[in-house]
Amino acid sequence: xxxxxxxxxxxxxxxxxxxxxxxxxxxxxxxxxxxxxxxxxxxxxxxxxxxxxxxxxxxxxxxxxxxxxxxxxxxxxxxxxxxxxxxxxxxxxxxxxxxxxxxxxxxxxxxxxxxxxxxxxxxxxxxxxxxxxxxxxxxxxxxxxxxxxxxxxxxxxxxxxxxxxxxxxxxxxxxxxxxxxxxxxxxxxxxxxxxxxxxxxxxxxxxxxxxxxxxxxxxxxxxxxxxxxxxxxxxxxxxxxxxxxxxxxxxxxxxxxxxxxxxxxxxxxxxxxxxxxxxxxxxxxxxxxxxxxxxxxxxxxxxxxxxxxxxxxxxxxxxxxxxxxxxxxxxxxxxxxxxxxxxxxxxxxxxxxxxxxxxxxxxxxxxxxxxxxxxxxxxxxxxxxxxxxxxxxxxxxxxxxxxxxxxxxxxxxxxxxxxxxxxxxxxxxxxxxxxxxxxxxxxxxxxxxxxxxxxxxxxxxxxxxxxxxxxxxxxxxxxxxxxxxxxxxxxxxxxxxxxxxxxxxxxxxxxxxxxxxxxxxxxxxxxxxxxxxxxxxxxxxxxxxxxxxxxxxxxxxxxxxxxxxxxxxxxxxxxxxxxxxxxxxxxxxxxxxxxxxxxxxxxxxxxxxxxxxxxxxxxxxxxxxxxxxxxxxxxxxxxx
Amino acid sequence: xxxxxxxxxxxxxxxxxxxxxxxxxxxxxxxxxxxxxxxxxxxxxxxxxxxxxxxxxxxxxxxxxxxxxxxxxxxxxxxxxxxxxxxxxxxxxxxxxxxxxxxxxxxxxxxxxxxxxxxxxxxxxxxxxxxxxxxxxxxxxxxxxxxxxxxxxxxxxxxxxxxxxxxxxxxxxxxxxxxxxxxx
Numbered sequence: 001x002x003x004x005x006x007x008x009x010x011x012x013x014x015x016x017x018x019x020x021x022x023x024x025x026x027x028x029x030x031x032x033x034x035x036x037x038x039x040x041x042x043x044x045x046x047x048x049x050x051x052x053x054x055x056x057x058x059x060x061x062x063x064x065x066x067x068x069x070x071x072x073x074x075x076x077x078x079x080x081x082x083x084x085x086x087x088x089x090x091x092x093x094x095x096x097x098x099x100x101x102x103x104x105x106x107x108x109x110x111x112x113x114x115x116x117x118x119x120x121x122x123x124x125x126x127x128x129x130x131x132x133x134x135x136x137x138x139x140x141x142x143x144x145x146x147x148x149x150x151x152x153x154x155x156x157x158x159x160x161x162x163x164x165x166x167x168x169x170x171x172x173x174x175x176x177x178x179x180x181x182x183x184x185x186x187x188x189x190x191x192x193x194x195x196x197x198x199x200x201x202x203x204x205x206x207x208x209x210x211x212x213x214x215x216x217x218x219x220x221x222x223x224x225x226x227x228x229x230x231x232x233x234x235x236x237x238x239x240x241x242x243x244x245x246x247x248x249x250x251x252x253x254x255x256x257x258x259x260x261x262x263x264x265x266x267x268x269x270x271x272x273x274x275x276x277x278x279x280x281x282x283x284x285x286x287x288x289x290x291x292x293x294x295x296x297x298x299x300x301x302x303x304x305x306x307x308x309x310x311x312x313x314x315x316x317x318x319x320x321x322x323x324x325x326x327x328x329x330x331x332x333x334x335x336x337x338x339x340x341x342x343x344x345x346x347x348x349x350x351x352x353x354x355x356x357x358x359x360x361x362x363x364x365x366x367x368x369x370x371x372x373x374x375x376x377x378x379x380x381x382x383x384x385x386x387x388x389x390x391x392x393x394x395x396x397x398x399x400x401x402x403x404x405x406x407x408x409x410x411x412x413x414x415x416x417x418x419x420x421x422x423x424x425x426x427x428x429x430x431x432x433x434x435x436x437x438x439x440x441x442x443x444x445x446x447x448x449x450x451x452x453x454x455x456x457x458x459x460x461x462x463x464x465x466x467x468x469x470x471x472x473x474x475x476x477x478x479x480x481x482x483x484x485x486x487x488x489x490x491x492x493x494x495x496x497x498x499x500x501x502x503x504x505x506x507x508x509x510x511x512x513x514x515x516x517x518x519x520x521x522x523x524x525x526x527x528x529x530x531x532x533x534x535x536x537x538x539x540x541x542x543x544x545x546x547x548x549x550x551x552x553x554x555x556x557x558x559x560x561x562x563x564x565x566x567x568x569x570x571x572x573x574x575x576x577x578x579x580x581x582x583x584x585x586x587x588x589x590x591x592x593x594x595x596x597x598x599x600x601x602x603x604x605x606x607x608x609x610x611x612x613x614x615x616x617x618x619x620x621x622x623x624x625x626x627x628x629x630x631x632x633x634x635x636x637x638x639x640x
Numbered sequence: 641x642x643x644x645x646x647x648x649x650x651x652x653x654x655x656x657x658x659x660x661x662x663x664x665x666x667x668x669x670x671x672x673x674x675x676x677x678x679x680x681x682x683x684x685x686x687x688x689x690x691x692x693x694x695x696x697x698x699x700x701x702x703x704x705x706x707x708x709x710x711x712x713x714x715x716x717x718x719x720x721x722x723x724x725x726x727x728x729x730x731x732x733x734x735x736x737x738x739x740x741x742x743x744x745x746x747x748x749x750x751x752x753x754x755x756x757x758x759x760x761x762x763x764x765x766x767x768x769x770x771x772x773x774x775x776x777x778x779x780x781x782x783x784x785x786x787x788x789x790x791x792x793x794x795x796x797x798x799x800x801x802x803x804x805x806x807x808x809x810x811x812x813x814x815x816x817x818x819x820x821x822x823x824x
Contacts, residue, residue, distance in 0.1 A: 207817040332713035
C-alpha cells in the first residue's frame, strides 16, 4: 500500500515548499500577469471588460497598445460582469472580465450569480493579495473563491505563475462547455509577479469534468414513440436551447410533429414570432394560449428548460395530464422539479438532430397523430385572449402614455436586426410579450436571478459584441424601467467613452412598477417604499433625477415624450442617431399592470387574463371568479 | 415534489462514499453543497486513500430517496468530485471508532469491565474515577454499547464517524482517473 499523503482537503491554500524548483523551462519566459494576457489572446478572446485596482495592477500593466483584445473600462465591477454577460449572449462566446481583489471582487458577485442562474458562459478574473498575506485580513482581501462557491460553476485560486495558462485554458473551456456558467479565477499577486515559462496550447487536466452531449440508450426511440401516441403535444423551450444554438432544430421538430412552441423568458426569439406555431411565453406573465396549451397537453417536451417556479406555478398541478420528455445537458435538472417519463441528457441541438430522424422513422410506420382538434383549441385561446392591452382597464386615466403602447412602438419602428435588452420589472415582461422577436440571440434579459440594473451594462456588452461580430450592424435597444436603470446608470459614461451608441428607452412610471402591482393586488394598495419621484408629471414635484439632464451630463442625447406624437418622433430620431448613446424618457401610466398573471404559488389553471377573467378554470369556477371581479380574488388565490 | 428539507423524520439511512481529488478546498465545496440543499448529515469523515491523488469522504445521512438522487447529481457537478457510490448495506463493511470516558470507581469498575469483555472492546486508560474505552464496530454495536454504559455515566464521548468499504476484491477507485495537480 502506498503511504498516505497529507490531506489537503481542509486547507485553503496549498503549502508549496518555499524553494520549489521551477521544473518547466520550455517556452518564453515572462511574468504570470503577462501570461494571463497572452493566454486570453491565445484563447481568441477579443473583448474584455473590467476595472483595475491594487491587487490586479500587474495584469493591467501587461495590457498595452499591442494587446490583441479590446478593453472596455466600466464604472462599477457589477457592470463589468453584466457587460460580459450581455456580450456572451449576443455573440455566443465566453464573456471575460478582469477586476481587482476585495470590493472589486465582491461587487462582481451579483453578476456571477446572475450568469450562474441563466447559464451564461463567463470567466471572471479577480486579483488577490499575495500568498503570504492570505488569511491575514490584508488590505482589500476577500475570499472570493469561498464567497462564490454557491454561485459559480467552478473556481480557481492561482498561487503559482506557471499555472496561469493552464488554469485560463481550463476556465475558458469549463465556462463554455456542458451547461455554461461563470468560472472564477482568483489570481494572487504572487502568481501575477512570479516568473514562468509560457507555452501554448496547454494540456487541460479535468478528470472530474465529462459533460454528456449525446443521448444514450433507447431514450430516443422512447421519445419518438410518445410523439406518435400523443394528440396534444407541446414543445416547452428554455434558455438551454438558445445556449445550444438549437433554433433550427426546434423549428424542424415543431414542423415535423405539428406541435406548438411555447418558450420561457430567455428563449424568446428562438424560433421567429412570425411562425404560426410560436405561442409565446408561458408562466406567471405568459399568454393564455401558451400557458393553456401546456396545462392541457398530454405530451410536454421540455427542451433546455428547468421547470422554474415562474413557469410552473404550483408544481403538483402543472401540466397534470402530460407525459414529459425532458432534454437537458445538466443531469441534475432531470427530475429536480418534475419527474420525466423520458429523460434525455445531452446537448439540446445534438439530441434533437438525433431525435428528428427517429421520429420520421416512427411516422413512416405509424401515421402522424391528428392534431386538428388540439390546434382548434389553441387557436380559440389565441383569438379570444390575445396578448394585447386594449381592455378597458388597460387605458391610462391620467393622460400619460400607455407603457405597452411604447414598447410596441419601439418594436414596430426598430431595425429587424435589433438586439433587445431589458432590465427587470414590468417593462421586461411587456418587452417579452410585445416585441416581435425574429432572431435568436436578439433578446438579453436577466431571468433566473432577476437582477435590476442588468440592462444598461448588458446593452453595452451586447453593442460591443455587435461591433465585433456583426460590424456594428445590429443596433441595440435597451428597454429599462426608471427604477432598474438607476441601479447602474453610471455606465452611461462607459457607453459614451467606449463608443457603444446604444439606444435607451426608459419606461418611466415614477415607481417600482412590479412591486407596486403586487402591492395593489396582494397588499391592499399599501404603496410602501415604491415611489421614486422621477417622473411625476406635476409642476410641484421636481423629477429626481431628470433623465434628460442626466443623459446630457454624460454627453449623451436625451429626449422626453409625454404624448404619442412626441414618442413616435423621439423613437424616429433615436433610430437615426448612431454616433452616441440616446436616451428617451417615456412618461407612462403608473397604474398599468402586467396581464395575464398567475399569482405566486397558485396553479397555472388560475391564470387571470384580466382581473376576474380566468379562462382555464371550469365554467362554474369562471363564473365564481367573475362574480368577485377584483384584484382581491387574485390575492385570495395567492393566500390559498 | 416536496423535496425539501431533504432530511425528514423516518428517512432511511444512507452511506455515501465520495472520491474526490486531494486538493485544497474540496471539503468546503462538498460541505457547502450539503448545507445549501438542506441535507442533514449524521457523520462525515475524510481521509487520504491508497492513491495520493484521491481523498475519500464517507457521509452518512438519513435522507429520502428523491432528494438523495438530486444531491448525488449536484455533487457530481463539482469538478473535484470523481465518483460517488451509495453503498449497499448488505455488501458493505462499515466501522466507526469511538472513545468513551465512563465514570467508574472500585465499586462498579468490574461491572463496566464485564460489559467491555462482552462487547470485545478495549480499555485504553484507567483512573480511580474513570475508565476510557476504545470501541470499533458498526453503528448498531456502538449504539448498543453506549446504551449499556449510559447507566454508569458517560463523562466524555467522541466518535470518528463511519468509514465504509464494499466487500470483495475490487476498489472503488479502480478506473477512476485522478489528477496529478495538487494545487487548486
